[in-house]
Amino acid sequence: MDTGIITKTNLKAVIEDLMQRGEVVAPVRKDDYVLFASLPSAEAACLDYANSKLSPKGCFFPQAEVLFYYQKEGHKIFEPPNEVKPGYLLGIRPCDARAIALLDPIFDEPRYQDVYYLERRKSKVMIGLACTRPQSTCFCSSTGGSPSDTTGLDMLWQDLGDRYLVRPITDRGRELLAKLPHVEEAAAEDLAKASEQEQAVLAKLPPIFSAEEAFSRLSAAFDDPLWQRIYERCLGCATCAFVCPTCHCFDIQDENRCGQGRRVRLWDSCQFSLFTLHTSGHNPRPCGKERLRQRVMHKFNYFKVNNGQIACVGCGRCIRECPVNMDIRQIVSAYCLR
Amino acid sequence: MNHPYSYADDREEKLITTEGAEREEENIFLPKPARVLQAQPMGRTEKYFRLAFSDGSSMGHQPGQIVEASLFGYGEIPLGIASSPTREGYFDLLIRKAGRVSTALWNLEIGDTMYIRGPLGKGFPVDEFKGHDVLIVAGGIGLCPTRSMIEYIEDRREEFGHFTLFFGARTPKDQLFPNDLARWREEIDWIEYHETVDQGSPEWKGNVGVITTLFAKTSISKGCRVIICGPPIMYKFVIKELKKLGIPDAHIYVDLERRMKCGVGKCGHCQINGLYVCTDGPVFNYARIKNLEEAF
Numbered sequence: 001m002d003t004g005i006i007t008k009t010n011l012k013a014v015i016e017d018l019m020q021r022g023e024v025v026a027p028v029r030k031d032d033y034v035l036f037a038s039l040p041s042a043e044a045a046c047l048d049y050a051n052s053k054l055s056p057k058g059c060f061f062p063q064a065e066v067l068f069y070y071q072k073e074g075h076k077i078f079e080p081p082n083e084v085k086p087g088y089l090l091g092i093r094p095c096d097a098r099a100i101a102l103l104d105p106i107f108d109e110p111r112y113q114d115v116y117y118l119e120r121r122k123s124k125v126m127i128g129l130a131c132t133r134p135q136s137t138c139f140c141s142s143t144g145g146s147p148s149d150t151t152g153l154d155m156l157w158q159d160l161g162d163r164y165l166v167r168p169i170t171d172r173g174r175e176l177l178a179k180l181p182h183v184e185e186a187a188a189e190d191l192a193k194a195s196e197q198e199q200a201v202l203a204k205l206p207p208i209f210s211a212e213e214a215f216s217r218l219s220a221a222f223d224d225p226l227w228q229r230i231y232e233r234c235l236g237c238a239t240c241a242f243v244c245p246t247c248h249c250f251d252i253q254d255e256n257r258c259g260q261g262r263r264v265r266l267w268d269s270c271q272f273s274l275f276t277l278h279t280s281g282h283n284p285r286p287c288g289k290e291r292l293r294q295r296v297m298h299k300f301n302y303f304k305v306n307n308g309q310i311a312c313v314g315c316g317r318c319i320r321e322c323p324v325n326m327d328i329r330q331i332v333s334a335y336c337l338r
Numbered sequence: 339m340n341h342p343y344s345y346a347d348d349r350e351e352k353l354i355t356t357e358g359a360e361r362e363e364e365n366i367f368l369p370k371p372a373r374v375l376q377a378q379p380m381g382r383t384e385k386y387f388r389l390a391f392s393d394g395s396s397m398g399h400q401p402g403q404i405v406e407a408s409l410f411g412y413g414e415i416p417l418g419i420a421s422s423p424t425r426e427g428y429f430d431l432l433i434r435k436a437g438r439v440s441t442a443l444w445n446l447e448i449g450d451t452m453y454i455r456g457p458l459g460k461g462f463p464v465d466e467f468k469g470h471d472v473l474i475v476a477g478g479i480g481l482c483p484t485r486s487m488i489e490y491i492e493d494r495r496e497e498f499g500h501f502t503l504f505f506g507a508r509t510p511k512d513q514l515f516p517n518d519l520a521r522w523r524e525e526i527d528w529i530e531y532h533e534t535v536d537q538g539s540p541e542w543k544g545n546v547g548v549i550t551t552l553f554a555k556t557s558i559s560k561g562c563r564v565i566i567c568g569p570p571i572m573y574k575f576v577i578k579e580l581k582k583l584g585i586p587d588a589h590i591y592v593d594l595e596r597r598m599k600c601g602v603g604k605c606g607h608c609q610i611n612g613l614y615v616c617t618d619g620p621v622f623n624y625a626r627i628k629n630l631e632e633a634f
Contacts, residue, residue, distance in 0.1 A: 067367040067368075068365075068368055069354065069356075069358070070410045071356065072410050072411070075451055077358070077368055077369075078355055078356060078357060078358030078359075079358050079359055079361055079368065080355075080359065081357065081358075081359035082359060082361070106604055107604065109602075109603060109604075111602075112366045112602035112603060112604070112617075113363065113364070113366070114366065114604065115361055115363050115364075115366075116367075248604065249607070250600070250604070250605045251605070251607075252367075252413070252414060252599045252600065252605070254408075254411050254412060254413050256411035257354060259411075261411055262354070263367070263408075263410075263414075265367075265599075265605075268605070268606070268607075275597070275606075275607060276596070276597055276607065277597060278595070278596075278597055279436040279437040279440065280436065280569075282569075282570055284596065284610070284632045290632065294611075297611065297612075298606075298609070298612070301612070302611055302612025305612050306612055
């Protein structure tokens, strides 16, 4: 079967089947917003959502993570056990899946492989959910993505109203499709409807700039006086970095109690003044101007130089959550329009 | 419902564990214990350590590479290796008492254990220096990482041309490695050593002035390969002098320092634009980074 159909009446049974096979991490409603969490029951899955408050990068790169435990006496080091459960990441939006694919070259760099990230990353089959309701802050089409992009996914589902169109992308996805219950062969009209819907959604997302344009314009923008004006509104709170699906900076700290403890890593951000501060007092990025520039340039320029692609997927979380309404689209367009 | 991938919910119980799970894959975050063989205060706030890995393994580094040194309960800091790989069985570090971690490390004594990850980063490209005259310009604690190259040149003297070392310290009391300095002043067959201090003292008979004043004391050949390591302010003035001598940018290597956490090109702290000082450096060819404003 190339493409399948799961009717919504069977959704619960399908998710229950996935839960039998392994851990299912999916969007769940928490208070007023949606977050990714391990599903306690099939009903908890919330597939009728725009996007999660926090990106699902935390499933692979948690906000806080133990690197090892130690005991000073006897100089003992204990690696945390691998408690990662194999299973499925269900309902991830294409923008976020692309973001995780962008993190892979950082943590899976051949010389220095990050075992903790890779254990988590390999443990989950990625089941995406095509975007049918882009928000006003979405701009994936400007960063090289699309509402039904398949990068980083093993399988893509598309909501067609009363049913999901199920498209396997990788061998892992095809294997899963063969195993899933209640899957019917997709009819020609389903495929036609899906492609029609895809076009309609894409039409709602006209590109503001292209990834190449942003990259090349920003290549020459380092010394631009515009940074001086742009940064002034920024508080340096780093909310943008914490909600960003591709931001991957972290800090390492020791937590100690009576000669025992653990070394942990925690999300950090280049927007903080302490991020680059030397003990001597020298700070290579002394001001908000340099820090904001670093974040924007890293996403749209440096990352592409290092890894071949820009590191913004257009999810729009930084725009939505910024307390002072900074808009990365405006910042990049300001340079693109010159 | 708690976020399943945060440890916030089991914070109290899992702060401590004595159960480990060893992995087959190499874990880049695990340090190796190293025993302090020698420890000696130097300068005003520095202390010299000679260490050896407890498991008997050798560092196997290039001159100029770095390590992440740590003490459990305090944290981890990046340090330049101060000894040459040609001298086996130990490695040297110099620690300046400055912050929380460095002060805790400074307090270690002979027989204590320090934890080391490394060697990390790219050191001096030794092959680029072979067959050429070499000038090393070291300011203050910048003598520490360059000492790995100085010792390397001493041990493989025949591979290099004329070797000149400039060392500048704030005051005579701030001079590091006094035994080495005494030797370098007297031994003239392999090293041409010039030193200066910013501020002299009644006992000081040598040069007083910034490090660039040493360029007037000797002549540097145009084909010379240069290493610079020192406080951020020093680089631009030394490079200006080198320009006057007609030394091309590609023959100048700068050894930079940055705040670092992971040391393996992931955590983002040490980035200069798109470059990671921990994996692309800490030694950079000047031609490659001269246009990066945040580098100096």
